[in-house]
Amino acid sequence: MASNTRLLAFCCFFLPFLLSSSAQAQDCNSETFSSNKLYSTCTSLSDLASTIHWTYHSTNGTVDVAYRITQSSSDWVSWAINPTSTGMIGADAFLAYHSAGTVQIITSPLSSYGVTIANDSLAFTVYEMSADYSNGAYTIYATLQLPNNSTTQNTVWQAGSSFSNGLPSAHPNTGNGAQNINLDFLSGQSASTGSGSSTLHRRNIHGVLCAISWGVLLPLGVIIARYLKVFKSMDPAWFYLHIICQCSGYILGVAGWGLGIKLGSESKGITFHSHRNLGITLFAFATLQVFALLLRPHKTNKYRFYWNIYHYAVGYSVIVLSIINIFKGFDILEPEKKWKHAYIGIIATLGGLAVLLEAATWAIVLQRRSEEKSHHGANGTNGYGGRPLQQYA
Numbered sequence: 001m002a003s004n005t006r007l008l009a010f011c012c013f014f015l016p017f018l019l020s021s022s023a024q025a026q027d028c029n030s031e032t033f034s035s036n037k038l039y040s041t042c043t044s045l046s047d048l049a050s051t052i053h054w055t056y057h058s059t060n061g062t063v064d065v066a067y068r069i070t071q072s073s074s075d076w077v078s079w080a081i082n083p084t085s086t087g088m089i090g091a092d093a094f095l096a097y098h099s100a101g102t103v104q105i106i107t108s109p110l111s112s113y114g115v116t117i118a119n120d121s122l123a124f125t126v127y128e129m130s131a132d133y134s135n136g137a138y139t140i141y142a143t144l145q146l147p148n149n150s151t152t153q154n155t156v157w158q159a160g161s162s163f164s165n166g167l168p169s170a171h172p173n174t175g176n177g178a179q180n181i182n183l184d185f186l187s188g189q190s191a192s193t194g195s196g197s198s199t200l201h202r203r204n205i206h207g208v209l210c211a212i213s214w215g216v217l218l219p220l221g222v223i224i225a226r227y228l229k230v231f232k233s234m235d236p237a238w239f240y241l242h243i244i245c246q247c248s249g250y251i252l253g254v255a256g257w258g259l260g261i262k263l264g265s266e267s268k269g270i271t272f273h274s275h276r277n278l279g280i281t282l283f284a285f286a287t288l289q290v291f292a293l294l295l296r297p298h299k300t301n302k303y304r305f306y307w308n309i310y311h312y313a314v315g316y317s318v319i320v321l322s323i324i325n326i327f328k329g330f331d332i333l334e335p336e337k338k339w340k341h342a343y344i345g346i347i348a349t350l351g352g353l354a355v356l357l358e359a360a361t362w363a364i365v366l367q368r369r370s371e372e373k374s375h376h377g378a379n380g381t382n383g384y385g386g387r388p389l390q391q392y393a
């Protein structure tokens with residue numbers, strides 16, 4: 001059994017590092033925003049050196065957008081949604097420009113070419129908007145209600161240098177038409193020339209991997225170890241089941257962890273500190289557990305008792321911290337409510353199961369104890385009865 005254990009520990013330890021080398025960098029991921037504003041997804045637009053960042057709130061159909069474009073400070077820039085068509089006509093635009101030394105932002109529906117830009121309201125509700133200019137780039141910030149509650153929208157952007165009456169005016173429409181992209185605010189996919197960002201997709205993969213591994217497999221493995229070993233017929237099957245759960249949990253968990261660290265390093269200037277630190281602590285503890293397998297003293301060794309205490313302490317800490325961190329992850333990722341509810345359901349089921357099994361195994365242990373008393377220790381050395389649960393391992 002010892003050599004098997006070592007092999008399992010070895011696989012456990014090295015496989016994740018092979019699995020967790022994926023994911024390619026996107027330009028837009030390194031951009032940061034004033035007041036540390038955060039966005040879950042971004043995409044680099046191929047035209048006019050611009051990027052768009054956003055967070056979609058599925059609960060109310062709103063989206064927080066940051067549109068950034070490198071442009072001379074004397075020019076105006078515009079980002080728009082066209083709820084009914086593609087291109088500029090019919091688009092509802094945000095425009096940013098410099099006036100009297102400060103950056104202004106206005107909204108204007110664009111009903112026709114050569115339209116006079118006015119500061120008018122749009123077809124959809126705008127909850128917040130602002131703009132800034134730094135490092136040679138304008139950024140338009142807006143929180144808006146997606147028209148028709150649709151997550152796919154035609155988006156349009158443009159820049160120009162002419163003004164009339166202090167407001168932006170038509171850009172020359174020779175060879176410099178409005179840039180257009182159909183953007184899916186939910187998936188981050190874009191149909192057109194822009195490169196769809198896979199950040200949201202990768203964050204979801206990170207979330208699913210970590211919830212399954214740290215959040216389900218590892219606690220399940222603990223339940224197996226704690227309760228199945230009471231049944232004599234489950235020895236040594238419980239041990240292998242425990243190792244399989246913890247090992248696959250560790251492998252998937254480290255893959256998810258690696259992706260999380262990668263996502264964290266890509267989001268420069270924005271760090272979810274407690275989620276990240278907990279994640280690193282978890283990884284360290286779980287890795288310690290794998291190493292502890294290699295150092296496990298034999299059952300008869302006097303240090304086995306202390307090893308067990310250590311193994312339980314680290315193991316239970318990992319479970320508790322994992323569950324806390326998964327809920328922190330839910331808060332960051334803001335997935336649809338059903339995912340959080342599903343996870344709460346699974347954890348509650350495992351918790352309920354543990355309580356039932358705890359009662360059942362204590363009943364069994366107490367019964368064995370009384371049987372042993374009546375046999376007056378005749379079988380006292382044979383089997384499990386009479387010892388506290390913790391010493392079975």
Ligand SMILES: *[C@@H]1O[C@H](CO)[C@@H](O)[C@H](O)[C@H]1NC(C)=O
Pocket residue numbers: 058059060061148149
């Ligand atoms: C959009 O959807 C949200 C939630 O699904 C709802 O609360 C809101 O009223 C909807 N808005 C419109 C304009 O349909």
Ligand SMILES: *[C@@H]1O[C@H](CO)[C@@H](O)[C@H](O)[C@H]1NC(C)=O
Pocket residue numbers: 057059060062127
């Ligand atoms: C929409 O939902 C998000 C997240 O749930 C919230 O932060 C935001 O304030 C809501 N916006 C509106 C206009 O209700």
Ligand SMILES: *[C@@H]1O[C@H](CO)[C@@H](O)[C@H](O)[C@H]1NC(C)=O
Pocket residue numbers: 104105106107119
């Ligand atoms: C545009 O209109 C809004 C709301 O009516 C107003 O607060 C803002 O000052 C106006 N901006 C300009 C540049 O006219």
Ligand SMILES: *[C@@H]1O[C@H](CO)[C@@H](O)[C@H](O)[C@H]1NC(C)=O
Pocket residue numbers: 083084147148
């Ligand atoms: C909203 O959706 C309805 C039905 O899907 C469609 O008929 C209508 O044209 C849409 N409105 C806009 C502004 O896209």
